[in-house]
Amino acid sequence: MSLRHAILVLLQDQEASGYDLAREFANSIGLVWNATHQQIYLELGKLNEQHMVSFRHVPQEGKPDKKLYSITEDGRQELIRWLKKPAGPARIRDAFMVKVAGGQLADSGALLGELEQLSKQRRERLATFEALAQRLDEQGREENLYSYLTVRRGILDQRAWLQWAEEVRQALEHASVGLPTS
Structure with a gap:
């Protein structure tokens, strides 16, 4: 696209x-x-x-x-x-996921801080999408079907990311418990 x-x-x-x-x-x-x-x-x-x-x-x-x-x-x-034309696979470009992949060299506290900021943004975006979906529903879902379906995908994406973020948070907090303090 x-x-x-x-x-x-x-x-x-x-x-x-x-x-x-x-x-x-x-x-x-x-x-x-x-x-x-x-x-x-x-x-x-x-x-x-x-x-x-x-x-x-x-x-x-x-x-x-x-x-x-x-x-x-x-x-x-x-x-x-x-x-x-067929759309082809979506490309993902997520710098934070790359940071998580290289996390063994990172400060877990910094990763957790960034994760919290990104989670806040995602929660705000989710609220925006949910409000938009409700408006489209009230206006008539059938009349706005394609917009509604696109917004639903956005809602599901945000929810999945937030679920993943919670797993990351728990794993990083668990991993940081056993680290020696300097």
């Missing part, structure tokens, strides 16, 4: 500004794909050059004009083409 496809997915039903897209990445599609404001704006420029999106200027008082992007027929055809 590329950023271009994530943007096209977000634009398939309604036009949006770059800011709107960045907010959607932070709140919903960020479940499965992360992007910075800069990456989004760069990709929008490329998509516009390739005629996969178009934009219109919306005047704003006291601010520069806003650009509202929408998917073009070329963009819709690219999205359909991409949707027909």
